[in-house]
Each structure stands twice: as structure tokens, then as C-alpha cells.
Amino acid sequence: MRILLAEDELQLSNVYKAAISHQGYEVDTAYNGQEAVDLAAKNAYDVMIMDIMMPIKTGLEALREIRATGDQTHVIMLTAMAEIDDRVNGLDAGADDYLTKPISLKELLARLRSLERRVEVAFTQNLLEHGKVKLNVSEQELSANNSIRLAGKETKLMSFFMLNKGKQLSTADIYKHVWAGDEDSDERLVYIYVSYLRQKLQAIQADLTIEGEEDGDFTLVQIQKED
Structure with a gap:
């Protein structure tokens, strides 16, 4: 699978990318919301992992813009806040799933494996x-x-x-x-x-x-x- 990882904290991004790449997935990285929008417009991804709190454009703003183009890619949102409103806002913006920071790499990888088994979901429309x-x-x-x-x-x-x-x-x-x-x-x-x-x-x-x-x-x- 090809994955877009949008995380502005460099150290966390490197940790996530290393873990995901180790599973054999191809990973492109973005460090702000605008980079995520630009990469999503250019490339076909199977999954996007997107932090909510990012500079230039937040993850929610980036996701709304990506969804507005008709992009149906599965999106997992990352949030440092556990409030229910944050989760609701993410789902309303078009997210399919969310993980609360500090995230469990085991859980993230398990969700990616599950998505890989259901890759045909991309063709459900x-x-x-x-x-x-x-x-x-x-x-x-x-x-x-x-x-x-x-x-x-x-x-x-x-x-x-x-x-x-x-x-x-x-x-x-x-x-x-x-x-x-x-x-x-x-x-x-x-x-x-x-x-x-x-x-x-x-x-x-x-x-x-x-x-x-x-x-x-x-x-x-x-x-x-x-x-």
C-alpha cells in the first residue's frame, strides 16, 4: 500500500515512517496541511494518516479540501486531544477513523494490516x-x-x-x-x-x-x- 503520512512533529514523523516502512508499505511524508493537500492532489494513496494540529492548514482543513475534490481515500486522523468534540469534528470533515496521541504503533500497524486486507474497499462505490x-x-x-x-x-x-x-x-x-x-x-x-x-x-x-x-x-x- 502507498500511504500519506502528514505529521508536523519531525521526530514523531520519523518514528511513524520507520515503523510503517518496516512493514513493507511505501510512505510519503508531509509536515503541514498544505503539503498534505498538494500530495493528495498529485498521487494516489491507499491510506492517509493525518495529524489534526498542523501549521499552514490544520488536518481538518486539509481533509475538507481533499474530500471536496471527490477523493475517497481512507483517512486516519491523529489527535492529541481526547475530547469527543475533536473526534466528531474529524469524522464530520470526512475522516474514517482516528487515533489519540500518544498512539500505539502496534494499534496503528494493526489497522493498516486490516485495511490492506480490505483494499477492495477503494472500489465499493x-x-x-x-x-x-x-x-x-x-x-x-x-x-x-x-x-x-x-x-x-x-x-x-x-x-x-x-x-x-x-x-x-x-x-x-x-x-x-x-x-x-x-x-x-x-x-x-x-x-x-x-x-x-x-x-x-x-x-x-x-x-x-x-x-x-x-x-x-x-x-x-x-x-x-x-x-
Whole structure:
């Protein structure tokens, strides 16, 4: 899993990062709320761990801004305060879970392992929309001016793109999310399936396209109409 850790206390950040990285997870760090917003806008994360009390923007302000973009990433808030109001504010801002400082590293790692087992939660939304394009996940149907059926992996790949619209997604990251656990497959499948989706987006006259080249990064972008 790829994790965003937003913690302004350098020593604590280093301790958390070392413990999480030791479990084999990839960790990006932010030291204020604005850095967290910027990284979330750029990268696809499986989990965000965010301290409430941070400079420039608080964790709550950063989380509200991230959620406003449609980002559905699972968020664990860290708070030094045990008051119920603080927990309620975090949940109202879009947090999924919280831990009270001083946190137990064992508990944090246990929650991350639990989330890793439930990585498919990222694809639980049944209807995804961007621009004039709609994806019905359960029906595996992509529609705009008309509709077309998708194969299973095409649906999963399109879901990943729509949940991370506008972000640069690496070939390796896409492969890990879409083909996780599949044997007898490799990263070459990514470009093949991106090509399939490009054709189907054109077929339904979508206002979306997938930018990027083979073995590189790919981004789902909205096509701008010419004046």
C-alpha cells in the first residue's frame, strides 16, 4: 500500500515512517496541511494518516479540501486531544477513523494490516461520474452519449482512474491496484488495457481521455472544448 503520512512533529514523523516502512508499505511524508493537500492532489494513496494540529492548514482543513475534490481515500486522523468534540469534528470533515496521541504503533500497524486486507474497499462505490461520463461498477457499464459494456479488469481499471482523476498514476501503481494477486500477468497489461479503455471512451463520445505513454504515467483528464 502507498500511504500519506502528514505529521508536523519531525521526530514523531520519523518514528511513524520507520515503523510503517518496516512493514513493507511505501510512505510519503508531509509536515503541514498544505503539503498534505498538494500530495493528495498529485498521487494516489491507499491510506492517509493525518495529524489534526498542523501549521499552514490544520488536518481538518486539509481533509475538507481533499474530500471536496471527490477523493475517497481512507483517512486516519491523529489527535492529541481526547475530547469527543475533536473526534466528531474529524469524522464530520470526512475522516474514517482516528487515533489519540500518544498512539500505539502496534494499534496503528494493526489497522493498516486490516485495511490492506480490505483494499477492495477503494472500489465499493457503485456509480462513478466525471464530466459527462458515468461508470456503473456492478453492471460494468460505461456511458456518455451512449453506453458500452466493459470487461472485469477494464471496469476495475476505469474505477481506479475515476477515483483518482487528474492524478499521474504510474504503470507500477496501476498494476499493483488492478492486478493485485493475479498470477501469470505482468505490467505490460497496463498499457494494453489503457488502450482498450481509450477506444471505448471514444466509442461513447466521452469528454474524457487517458493521457500517457507505455511504461510511463497515465492520467485521466477531461477534454477541453475549443472555442
